[in-house]
Amino acid sequence: MSEFRPVATRRAFEDITAQIRDRLMRKSLQSGDRLPAERQLAEQFRVSRNTLREALRSLEIAGLVELKKGASGGAFIREGGGEAVVAGLSDLFRMGAIRPEHLTEARILVGTEVTRLACKRRNKMDLAALEANVRAAQAATGRGETARRAEINYEFHRLLARATRNPVLIVLTDALMEMTRHFVETIGYQPNRYVLPSRRRLLALLRDGDAAGAAKEMEQMLKRLQRSHLASYGKTK
Amino acid sequence: MSEFRPVATRRAFEDITAQIRDRLMRKSLQSGDRLPAERQLAEQFRVSRNTLREALRSLEIAGLVELKKGASGGAFIREGGGEAVVAGLSDLFRMGAIRPEHLTEARILVGTEVTRLACKRRNKMDLAALEANVRAAQAATGRGETARRAEINYEFHRLLARATRNPVLIVLTDALMEMTRHFVETIGYQPNRYVLPSRRRLLALLRDGDAAGAAKEMEQMLKRLQRSHLASYGKTK
DNA sequence: GACTATAATTGGTAGAACCATTGAAAGCAA
DNA sequence: TTGCTTTCAATGGTTCTACCAATTATAGTC
16 A cells, blocks of 8 residues: 555635634534624635635535525534435435435334334433324324325434434434435335334334334334335336 | 425525436436536526536535546546545534444444344455455554554445445445544544454354354444443543 | 614625646657 | 657636625614
């Protein structure tokens, strides 16, 4: 392995974003803080406003700042929400780098572990939110609102991930659900009779704190979902 | 829940990126393709070159295109590498939204499942690469090259993830290793005596195809690593 | 005090110009 | 012909100026 590294003629906007990222890491900039106005910042960095705007655009896409118009507007530091990660994985799915079989497999592995951990950490508020979600799912099913039903189902997994208190699992689950939404839109939503009963069994296991049982229930449900999803996909292909 | 959605006064550059993303999804644009030159594209979209450049910058940060200078340069469609996802999670770690205990916990959960799946799918080339990695780790340890040793260790996990053939797990592992690198840089690399023996046991289990055993071995090693990492972190805090 | 019109601030867009890098084509020499 | 050098055109990177559009603070009015 060579001791050299590729020469990197850094572009001006990259230098700017690096400086701001550095201040973020050193807590010299925190969420909610506002950066000076574009014209002022451009002067401080000794670059044109165009170049500065490319830097801000880059930070905005990365989810680090939010740009607001008008007086008392400007670039505000966002708190880490993970939108960039979700968008990045969605792009991979759109481009075909992540295929349906990869997505469903990852959902099984991640969903099972999320369920296991959520069962150990969930509090009463988590349980209440999950129960409300299942009630909403039942109501939507009764009214035949399939699209709404799908959204409620995704939300269940997001709620469960939040109960783990681990942001890595939270943002990963958000991304998996976003990809699943894209996927299901292409193959068409298929009503089924097994998700809702599984949810009820899962709720009981979560209440009892039976982590192994809850994980098993989730795993089996996700495997069943995988089979039907991939079957639908095979037909449309 | 309301039926309305927030009004979104779309900015020009967002319209442009949406159009290009759409062509990517419909395979009308594929990796390796080259977009027209900036001046030409600006004319086609009926926007100024500034606005078009902001759109290209956005796509570049998202990892969808690569910009090259010079004659026969331009914006080239990249194949999905997941750099944006890695960068996004790294940002979350830098900003403190993901904390060391979250990182180490996620590594245990993901690493265990990656090992299990890799054990089922690995071929001879995967095994050879992993064995070469462990040999390199031993050599680096013998020469006392701690920084190089750390890099080789991260590479082991990346190689293992690639053996799963699942891009979601691959990019996730890449991101976890990148965050770990940041983390270890701040707490200082601690040489240890248990990783290398664990690697040898793991290799044997991978060769035998003992998925459960390999997963267990990885899990125990990662938990031990977690304890020492968090202990070091507690001292520096 | 509540409402309204005004003004100031700020991000969004446009257009032209120039620089720096890159690679291909033309020219030249052996 | 072959190989090297020079030239040149294409392209991204950067700057500057001007104006538009949205937003909010502020002064003014009833």
